[in-house]
Amino acid sequence: MVFSNLIFLxxxxxxxxxxxxxxxxxxxxxxVLIAFSLFFYAWGEPVWVTLLIFSATxxxxxxxxxxxxxxxxxxxxxxxxxxxxxxxxxxxxxYSGMLVESINTxxxxxLPVPAFSLPIGISFYTFQTISYVIDVYRGQARAQKSxxxxxxxxxxxxxxxxxxxxxxxxxxxxxxxxxxxREDFVKGISRFCTGLGKKVLIANLAGDFxxxxxxxxxxxxxxxxxxxxxxxxxxxxxxxxxxxxxxxxGLARLFGFHYVENFNYPYISRxxxxxxxxxxxxxxxxxxxxxxxxxxxxxxxxxxxxxxVWFLTGLWHGASWNFVLWGLYFxxxxxxxxxxxxxxxxxxxxxxxxxxxxxxxxxGWSLFYFTDLSRLGRFLQVLFGASGAGLxxxxxxxxxxxxxxxxxxxxxxxxxxxxxxxxxxxxxxxxKWASRLENCASMGWDxxxxxLCTAFLAGQSYNPFLYFRF
Amino acid sequence: xxxxxxxxxxxxxxxSRPWQMVLFTAVLTAVGIASLLFEKPNVSExxxxxxxxxxxxxxxxxxxxxxxxxxxxxxxxxFPMRDFLVAFSSSVKESLGIRYDDIRILGGADAxxxxxxxxxxxxxxxxxxxxxxxxxPEESLSQDSPSAQESKTEEIVFSQPQEEEDDIGVNKNxxxxxxxMGMSLFxxxxxxxxxxxxxxxxxxxxxxxxxxxxxxVVPTSAEFYLPEKYKKLSNSEKDAIQSxxxxxxxxxxxxxxxxAIRQHTDEYLYFNTDHHWTGRGAYWAYTAFxxxxxxxxxxxxxxxxxKQIDNFLxxxxxxxxxxxxxxxxxxxxxxxxxxxxxAYIVQKDQxxxxxxxxxxxxxxxxxxxxxxxxxxxxxMIQIDTGTCxxxxxxxxxxxxGNAFVPFLIPHYEHIYVVDERYFQTSxxxxxxxxxxxxxxxxxxxxxxxxxxxxxNLKKLMYQVYVPPEQTEEESQAQNSRAEEPKWQGVxxxxxxxxxxxx
Numbered sequence: 001m002v003f004s005n006l007i008f009l010x011x012x013x014x015x016x017x018x019x020x021x022x023x024x025x026x027x028x029x030x031x032v033l034i035a036f037s038l039f040f041y042a043w044g045e046p047v048w049v050t051l052l053i054f055s056a057t058x059x060x061x062x063x064x065x066x067x068x069x070x071x072x073x074x075x076x077x078x079x080x081x082x083x084x085x086x087x088x089x090x091x092x093x094x095y096s097g098m099l100v101e102s103i104n105t106x107x108x109x110x111l112p113v114p115a116f117s118l119p120i121g122i123s124f125y126t127f128q129t130i131s132y133v134i135d136v137y138r139g140q141a142r143a144q145k146s147x148x149x150x151x152x153x154x155x156x157x158x159x160x161x162x163x164x165x166x167x168x169x170x171x172x173x174x175x176x177x178x179x180x181x182r183e184d185f186v187k188g189i190s191r192f193c194t195g196l197g198k199k200v201l202i203a204n205l206a207g208d209f210x211x212x213x214x215x216x217x218x219x220x221x222x223x224x225x226x227x228x229x230x231x232x233x234x235x236x237x238x239x240x241x242x243x244x245x246x247x248x249x250g251l252a253r254l255f256g257f258h259y260v261e262n263f264n265y266p267y268i269s270r271x272x273x274x275x276x277x278x279x280x281x282x283x284x285x286x287x288x289x290x291x292x293x294x295x296x297x298x299x300x301x302x303x304x305x306x307x308x309v310w311f312l313t314g315l316w317h318g319a320s321w322n323f324v325l326w327g328l329y330f331x332x333x334x335x336x337x338x339x340x341x342x343x344x345x346x347x348x349x350x351x352x353x354x355x356x357x358x359x360x361x362x363x364g365w366s367l368f369y370f371t372d373l374s375r376l377g378r379f380l381q382v383l384f385g386a387s388g389a390g391l392x393x394x395x396x397x398x399x400x401x402x403x404x405x406x407x408x409x410x411x412x413x414x415x416x417x418x419x420x421x422x423x424x425x426x427x428x429x430x431x432k433w434a435s436r437l438e439n440c441a442s443m444g445w446d447x448x449x450x451x452l453c454t455a456f457l458a459g460q461s462y463n464p465f466l467y468f469r470f
Numbered sequence: 471x472x473x474x475x476x477x478x479x480x481x482x483x484x485x486s487r488p489w490q491m492v493l494f495t496a497v498l499t500a501v502g503i504a505s506l507l508f509e510k511p512n513v514s515e516x517x518x519x520x521x522x523x524x525x526x527x528x529x530x531x532x533x534x535x536x537x538x539x540x541x542x543x544x545x546x547x548x549f550p551m552r553d554f555l556v557a558f559s560s561s562v563k564e565s566l567g568i569r570y571d572d573i574r575i576l577g578g579a580d581a582x583x584x585x586x587x588x589x590x591x592x593x594x595x596x597x598x599x600x601x602x603x604x605x606x607p608e609e610s611l612s613q614d615s616p617s618a619q620e621s622k623t624e625e626i627v628f629s630q631p632q633e634e635e636d637d638i639g640v641n642k643n644x645x646x647x648x649x650x651m652g653m654s655l656f657x658x659x660x661x662x663x664x665x666x667x668x669x670x671x672x673x674x675x676x677x678x679x680x681x682x683x684x685x686x687v688v689p690t691s692a693e694f695y696l697p698e699k700y701k702k703l704s705n706s707e708k709d710a711i712q713s714x715x716x717x718x719x720x721x722x723x724x725x726x727x728x729x730a731i732r733q734h735t736d737e738y739l740y741f742n743t744d745h746h747w748t749g750r751g752a753y754w755a756y757t758a759f760x761x762x763x764x765x766x767x768x769x770x771x772x773x774x775x776x777k778q779i780d781n782f783l784x785x786x787x788x789x790x791x792x793x794x795x796x797x798x799x800x801x802x803x804x805x806x807x808x809x810x811x812x813a814y815i816v817q818k819d820q821x822x823x824x825x826x827x828x829x830x831x832x833x834x835x836x837x838x839x840x841x842x843x844x845x846x847x848x849x850m851i852q853i854d855t856g857t858c859x860x861x862x863x864x865x866x867x868x869x870x871g872n873a874f875v876p877f878l879i880p881h882y883e884h885i886y887v888v889d890e891r892y893f894q895t896s897x898x899x900x901x902x903x904x905x906x907x908x909x910x911x912x913x914x915x916x917x918x919x920x921x922x923x924x925x926n927l928k929k930l931m932y933q934v935y936v937p938p939e940q941t942e943e944e945s946q947a948q949n950s951r952a953e954e955p956k957w958q959g960v961x962x963x964x965x966x967x968x969x970x971x972x
Contacts, residue, residue, distance in 0.1 A: 001538075007545050010505055014498035021491075043538045182488040189494050205563075212577040212644075395644075395703050398575045406566035443490050447497065452562065454501075458546065458555035 001043040002161075003192075003247045004199045006457055009450075012040065013251075020255060026177070030152050033255060040157035041120070048119035051089065056154040058085055059129035060147050066136045067143035075137055082133040086126040094118055098319035121161035123316060125154055127286055132168040134290055141169040149175050158251035162244045164262035164282035171257055178256030186443070188253030193446040193453075195246025200453040202410050203240035204460070206232045209399075214369060218378045222393040226382040228400075234365050235410050238267065241280070267414040270353035271342055272333035272360055287313055302338075307331055317368070322376065326367040333360055501550070510548040515837065521547040560791035569794075573700070574647040576790055645786060646696060646703065650798030651742040652786030653692040655704040658919035663710055666924035667717035670911050674721040676898050676931065677909070684762060684910045685718055686725035687711045687918045688747065688755055688870055691740035694732070707915040714918060725762045725910075727755035741800045744784020746840050747914075749803045752873035763908060765881050774805035777832070782839030802839040804830055804873075809880045810856035815848045821894045821935050827851060829876055843872035849892040851875075853885040863908040864901055866890050866930075868923065870914040882908075890926045897930040 001008050016036045020029055042049040058081075065078035091099075096114045104111055132153075135141035144150040153175055159166050213221065213229025221229070245262035252259050266279035276284050287309050295305045307328070314327015337345075345353040366383065370376035385391065400407065513520050525531065525540035532538075549555070564574070646653045667685075674683045689711065692704040708728060715724030731739060731754045739751035747755075753770050760767035768774065782800040815827035831845035844851055847869055853876075862884035865871055868891065875887050886904065888897060890913075901909060917923040 005542065005546075006505075006549055007542060010498055010502040011545075014495060014502050017495050018499065021495075044535070046533045046535055046538070182491060185488065186490045189490070205566075208577060394700055395575055398570065398573050398700075399577075400567075401570040402567040402574050404567035439490065443493065446494070450497075452559075455555040455559040455562070458549050458552050459559050460546070 001040045001157075003244070003251070004196060004204075004453070004457060006454070009196075009454070009457075012036070017254065021180075029255075030148060033157075034148065034152050034155060037152070037155040037157040037160060041155065041160055044161070045120050048122075051093075051119050051122065052125060052155060052160075053151075055086065055089065055126060055129055056151050057147075058082070059133055059154075060144070060150045062133045063136045063143040063150070064145075066133060070137075070139060079133060079137045082130065086130050090122060090126050092116065093122055095315075095319050098321075102321075118319075124163045124165055125160060127165045127283075128159075128168070129154055131165070131286060131290065135167070135169050141172060144168075144172070144175070156252065156257070158248040158257075159259065162241075162248070163280070164245050164248060164259055165286055166259055166282070170260055174257050180254075180256040184253050184256055186439070188250045190442055190446055191250030191253060192247050193250075193449040195243040195248075195250060196453045197449040198239040198243030198246060198413070200456045201449075202406075202413060203236050203238075203243055204456070205403075205406065206236035206239065206410065210236050210369075214379070218375065218382060219388045221379075221382050221387060222389045222396070223382055223385050223387045223391045225389075225393055225396050226379060226387070228396055230362055230366055230369070230379075230383065233369050234267075234362055235414075237365065237368075238263075238414065239410070265414065265416045267358065267361070268354070268416065269357050270350065271337050271345055271357060272330055273337050273342065275357060275361060276330065276334070283313070283316070303335055306335055306338075310334070318371075320371045322367055322371050322373060325373075326364055329364055329367055504550045505545070508548075508550045514547070514553070557791055561793065564793060571697070572649045572794070573697070574792065574794070575703075576645045576647070576792075645790060646692065646700065647790065647792055647795060648695065648697055648700075650792075650794040651691070651695060651740075652745075652790065652792065652795050653695060653704075654690060654745055654786070654916065656690065656692050656707050656710070656915060656919075658705050658707065658710045658915060662919045662921050662924050663714040664717050665921070666913075666918050666927065667714045669924060669927040670722055671717075671719040672928065672931065673898070673909060674719060677901060679721065681901060681906060682763070682908045683722045684725050684759065684908065685714070685722055686727050686755060686759060686910060686912045687714055688727050688751075688912065688914045689731060690745065690747075690914055690916060693915075694735045695740070710915055710919055723762050725755075725759050727758045730754040730758035738803070741782070741784050741786075741840075742798045743782070743787035743795045743800050744840060745786055746784065746870060747873060749805055749843070749873050752870075753805065753877060755874060756877040759910065760881075763881075768807060768877075768880060770805065774807055776803060776805055777830075778803045779832075779835060779839050779842055781836060783837050784840060788837060800839065802842055804842050805876070806830065807876075807880050811876075811879045812854050813844070814852045814854070816850040816852075818849055818892060818894070819938055821849065824852065829853060829879070840869070840872070844875060844887065847872070847889045847892065849889055849894055851887040853879065853887070855879045855883055855885065857881060857883050859883055861908070862886065862904060862906050863910060864888055864897075864904075864906050865910045865912055866897070866927070867912040868914070868917050870917070871912045874912060888930075890923060890930060893930055894933070894935045896932045896934065898932060 001012065003009075016032065019032045019036075023029075038049060041052060045052075062078040062082040066075045069075045069078075092114075093116045096116065100111050100113045103109060104113070132141065132150075136143045144153070153166075153168060153171065156166075210229055210232040213225050214233065242263035249259045249261070260282065262280060262282050264278040264281065266275050269275040269278055291312060292305055292309045295308065296302070297305065310327045310331025311324060312327070313330070314324040317323040317326070345356065363380075366376065366379060370379055381387075510524070511521060512523070522540065522543035524544050525537055527537050530536075531540075546552075644655055646655050670683065670685050674681075677683070687710075689707040693707040696704055711724075711728055718724050731751060734750075734754050737750055738748055739754070740747050750770070757767045779802040782802050783796060784800060787795045811829050813827040813829045814824040816822075816824055827848075828845055831842055834841045834845075857880055859882070861882045863878060863882045864886045865875055865878070866888045867874070868889065871887065875885060878885050884904070886900070886906065888900075911927070913923060
């Protein structure tokens with residue numbers, strides 16, 4: 001199931017809320033979350049839900065062993081076993097096809113290419129359980145004694161299929177005992193509606209434009225059309241993915257969980273290094289804490305470490321070489337920046353570093369978008385002016401004007417105006433009734449968003465999330 | 471293990487009631503309950519399609535993931551007030567920017583971009599969907615009670631949306647709306663046109679000189695009504711048609727409908743809200759055909775009884791729900807010559823049975839306006855006329871042909887209207903068996919340039935009808951459908967009529 005879906009909004013979610021809040025019994029509440037999570041997952045993956053259960057179960061025991069035999073060989077064995085099993089699953093289901101195809105291409109052999117369908121969210125939940133076992137092994141987290149609580153942590157549907165990658169130690173206290181109340185609920189709703197709006201009202205429309213301009217005949221694409229198309233994809237992927245994270249964070253909060261932020265206005269960054277501290281934060285920090293630092297971080301062969309991390313980051317996004325290329329591209333930028341470029345950027349006026357980052361990111365999204373490398377090559381030619389159809393087209397002109405207000409909203413939505421406005425507002429001295437008014441206005445706005453999204457979803461029969469296949 | 475939950479300070483003693491929690495949950499729950507209790511529609515008039523049916527659950531369908539997919543589709547299709555919500559979202563989309571120069575362009579990304587290499591296997595897919603042809607409105611001759619008339623409009627279940635879209639298949643450039651007139655932008659591909667022409671040549675080759683073969687490719691509205699500045703957004707249909715005609719072999723006559731229509735572009739030749747031409751547009755094409763075939767056309771000013779159906783909103787409106795298009799609207803004119811005509815229809819999967827049919831289905835209204843012509847598409851419609859000259863013609867067409875065919879009534883004793891998408895037997899044999907004199911291929915520029923249509927022409931030549939294999943379940947389903955009174959009564963009646971006819 002996905003969040004931007006009428007069944008989720010009007011059947012699943014209300015049933016979940018009602019059953020959850022019907023009593024204060026924590027065991028009941030945990031049970032409700034587990035049952036709904038399993039149903040949520042099985043709705044999209046009725047068979048591979050077994051894999052989720054398997055992964056959660058083995059890592060529950062891995063965690064117990066790591067703690068019980070801390071410092072002894074058994075703990076190490078459990079850690080190794082967890083890594084082998086989880087990465088093995090990921091390897092088999094996600095990368096075996098790519099691997100065999102590549103071997104076939106390189107050696108001219110014709111081994112049969114395995115065609116597993118990728119279980120939804122496997123890249124997210126295997127990373128969660130890996131982080132749990134490692135944290136327990138390192139003594140940074142206590143192993144969960146209760147199987148069901150651990151299972152709840154792994155299977156929590158808000159983050160299950162598209163992140164964020166929630167670390168066990170960040171939510172362990174809430175797994176044991178959590179408060180639920182008005183504050184969390186209302187903030188959770190707001191956050192959810194915001195995310196839903198980002199996905200349905202901006203990302204989906206941007207996605208339509210992107211595919212109109214990027215999926216067609218590239219020889220008929222103008223340079224302006226190419227820029228528009230890739231900018232639309234730039235908007236789409238940000239609003240889609242950050243919208244999904246917002247919805248996940250909001251939903252978790254409805255039930256008393258506080259997840260860490262996953263996005264922090266990445267497009268206002270001034271370097272690729274900064275961008276990756278603001279984009280998909282939970283993935284970046286995973287690779288930092290579990291790959292980069294253990295390899296030696298910046299103390300030993302740093303550039304090599306960076307290359308490995310970025311290779312893996314790219315590969316994580318999909319079993320296709322263009323994602324690896326995309327990861328290495330960012331790796332190269334980060335290395336260049338560390339080497340000298342950051343110092344250069346700091347000396348220049350801010351506008352240059354902003355332009356550099358946006359340019360770098362947009363080119364990056366081209367690598368990300370085109371899984372076919374020959375199409376990518378042709379697209380880049382068009383992007384830089386070598387278009388058979390000219391630089392500008394009148395159709396784009398009309399499309400821009402026809403969607404001017406929406407474009408303005410989408411672009412402004414990339415800037416941190418809302419937090420800025422809230423801060424200013426809170427600094428004002430306000431009479432008491434203002435906060436009530438604020439509450440009403442915020443609720444009203446949430447309902448307006450919900451209504452708009454419902455209307456947009458009603459006409460849409462097919463509405464998959466971009467990040468599902470990662 | 472017992473876990474204490476702390477109470478929020480605000481919740482104590484009802485100081486600040488959690489009204490937001492209650493309100494939000496209540497809204498979701500209320501809509502959810504309504505969505506389960508409301509009566510579910512089966513068809514969407516706005517979209518002219520059958521809505522996704524409620525799926526039956528079984529272990530197998532659950533584990534294959536089919537159930538959840540089908541249920542998603544069913545739930546979204548039958549959500550309460552869906553038509554209102556869809557219309558609302560369309561109007562929001564319309565106000566996302568400025569309508570500069572009274573122009574709006576909607577992308578055509580969803581329309582398939584077909585290539586000449588496309589496999590010829592598509593028709594099978596089409597034919598395997600049993601609902602499609604049967605969903606014609608049935609004959610009204612036998613029904614005269616007012617209640618039957620009323621229910622009839624509801625029963626007009628819609629003709630094949632996928633095929634309708636296919637008619638505008640090379641629509642990759644999208645829809646252009648100028649002053650309330652919608653136009654599909656033409657993205658035709660000359661290499662498909664070559665396949666189309668070659669396939670027509672093959673008929674001439676097979677039939678020899680005893681059958682005159684004509685091909686008429688009709689331009690669409692974008693060719694004439696795009697504002698000057700935007701002309702190049704649509705490929706030239708004139709060039710496309712010329713390149714097709716150049717590829718026709720000597721025995722095949724290309725009919726210059728383009729030239730005839732071009733001289734009358736200030737008349738109402740194309741709909742504003744639909745991708746078809748009007749009856750008047752078809753009339754001018756008919757004059758061009760008359761010239762090519764060597765007969766004198768009737769005069770549009772004096773020789774016909776002219777009738778019209780108002781408040782027509784067609785396919786382009788349904789696709790876009792554009793407010794300017796709705797304001798502009800359309801009416802459907804049709805022209806009845808003073809010659810008797812009786813039509814018969816051959817339905818899908820009954821290629822050897824004919825039922826009575828109408829040439830003009832005058833009871834249609836609203837978004838079904840274009841169905842006045844032949845009452846939609848069928849594998850074959852035969853029109854026997856009072857023109858006792860012994861001449862007969864086969865018209866191979868998609869829906870563009872429907873507005874054209876009635877003009878032939880004063881010139882042929884028998885007119886066989888073959889839909890290139892649905893006809894199920896060998897067309898060459900059909901032509902030979904019926905002693906046909908003339909064979910006309912009529913397509914709009916979009917379908918002539920669409921691989922699916924071009925390939926179909928070849929497939930029709932010698933195809934052998936294979937009755938659909940039915941599993942027990944399916945045949946039961948069909949039986950139960952046949953038991954519905956609306957079909958049973960009419961079919962029995964019509965079988966009787968058919969016997970008379972023989």
